[in-house]
Amino acid sequence: ADQMYGPKEDRKLVIVLVGLPARGKTFTAAKLTRYLRWLGHETKHFNVGKYRRLKHGTNQTADFFRGDNKEGVEARNEVAALAMEDMLSWMEEGGQVGICDATNSTRSRRNMLMKMAEGKCKIIFVETICNDQDVLERNIRLKVQQSPDYAEQTDFEAGVRDFKERLAYYEKVYEPVDEGSYIKMIDMVSGNGGQLQQINNISGYLPGRIVFFLVNCHLTPRPILLTRHGESLDNVRGRIGGDSSLSEVGEVYSRKLASFVEKRLKSERTASIWTSTLQRTILTAQPIIGFPKIQWRALDEINAGVCDGMTYDEVKKNKPEEYESRRKDKLRYRYPRGESYLDVIQRLEPVIIELERQRAPVVVIAHQAVLRSLYAYFADKPLEEVPKIEIPLHTIIE
Numbered sequence: 001a002d003q004m005y006g007p008k009e010d011r012k013l014v015i016v017l018v019g020l021p022a023r024g025k026t027f028t029a030a031k032l033t034r035y036l037r038w039l040g041h042e043t044k045h046f047n048v049g050k051y052r053r054l055k056h057g058t059n060q061t062a063d064f065f066r067g068d069n070k071e072g073v074e075a076r077n078e079v080a081a082l083a084m085e086d087m088l089s090w091m092e093e094g095g096q097v098g099i100c101d102a103t104n105s106t107r108s109r110r111n112m113l114m115k116m117a118e119g120k121c122k123i124i125f126v127e128t129i130c131n132d133q134d135v136l137e138r139n140i141r142l143k144v145q146q147s148p149d150y151a152e153q154t155d156f157e158a159g160v161r162d163f164k165e166r167l168a169y170y171e172k173v174y175e176p177v178d179e180g181s182y183i184k185m186i187d188m189v190s191g192n193g194g195q196l197q198q199i200n201n202i203s204g205y206l207p208g209r210i211v212f213f214l215v216n217c218h219l220t221p222r223p224i225l226l227t228r229h230g231e232s233l234d235n236v237r238g239r240i241g242g243d244s245s246l247s248e249v250g251e252v253y254s255r256k257l258a259s260f261v262e263k264r265l266k267s268e269r270t271a272s273i274w275t276s277t278l279q280r281t282i283l284t285a286q287p288i289i290g291f292p293k294i295q296w297r298a299l300d301e302i303n304a305g306v307c308d309g310m311t312y313d314e315v316k317k318n319k320p321e322e323y324e325s326r327r328k329d330k331l332r333y334r335y336p337r338g339e340s341y342l343d344v345i346q347r348l349e350p351v352i353i354e355l356e357r358q359r360a361p362v363v364v365i366a367h368q369a370v371l372r373s374l375y376a377y378f379a380d381k382p383l384e385e386v387p388k389i390e391i392p393l394h395t396i397i398e
Contacts, residue, residue, distance in 0.1 A: 012121035019128040022139040029101040048102035051079040062165035067173035125182040216357040225363045226397040229280040241308035258287035270360035276300045301367035305338025330387035
């Protein structure tokens, strides 16, 4: 990492979200946090609203958010500075990417954050803009339903009115980002996908990855089904890797899977079936008809290198040092001339980007190590847990 980035401040990155309330900032922050953690970057989401609630309670009315309420403005700037201080000290202890989740809707607030970060880390603003009134109305109602700010509000419609009033105060003082390094996402919240409106002054490996990820994200809900191939002949023999065909039990599963997929996705004719290039996944997908099938080499099972085709007992007996190294650190252990789990995660990144981009359902038929890695992304599991995730045969995870 030291070689990949330049000066110290370039190695630490703060993503500062900018946008009016109900524009999908927290959603974007959570998604970005999950993605960067999965890639192995120490990432933490700092939600300024939580700091405000801890310091000033949850029952602030819309008046607290007025631009001409001097005390309110000072109180909100104070909690934003607190969150930023916490983030910077977390970075001193080894954190790499901090995500500052707040409206940050005025130039003076953003300048304050930039001054605090000077010489310590690089700042990128991510502004979320949404002009779709239907989406906004839906988001506002969802926000009032879920936000701790309205947990004690018994009259839902009164809560909606108060939130809209708060929104109007923010709109009055809102200043779009035109300073520093920034990414503007427009109407990412609606069904039209993340239309990237503008990118300014973005350079470097990690900022580039972040841009690429955000361009491909959207909010259209769709099911993603994960399953291992049907039992293979090598599964029966307890052999690692290989490219064997299915056992009789595996063939039964492939037919059951076909009828399940047919029922589950009957109204979703645009769905697709993704397999690896190994025949056990291709044969499992064979009975499924009516959907396009795509083979991905990136979905192939972890490469066991010189241990391919052996049983674990044979590895223990013939290569005791390898067996022991793997037992000690399954995440980082790399088979000689093969791969580690971390290698598998790196090669799965394009698959994740493509899954994020899809608007229709996808059925992924793959292998244990690969599905552990994909599941860890969607379930936001720490990397250390990846090799321990249970992905049994003949099971569908949605």
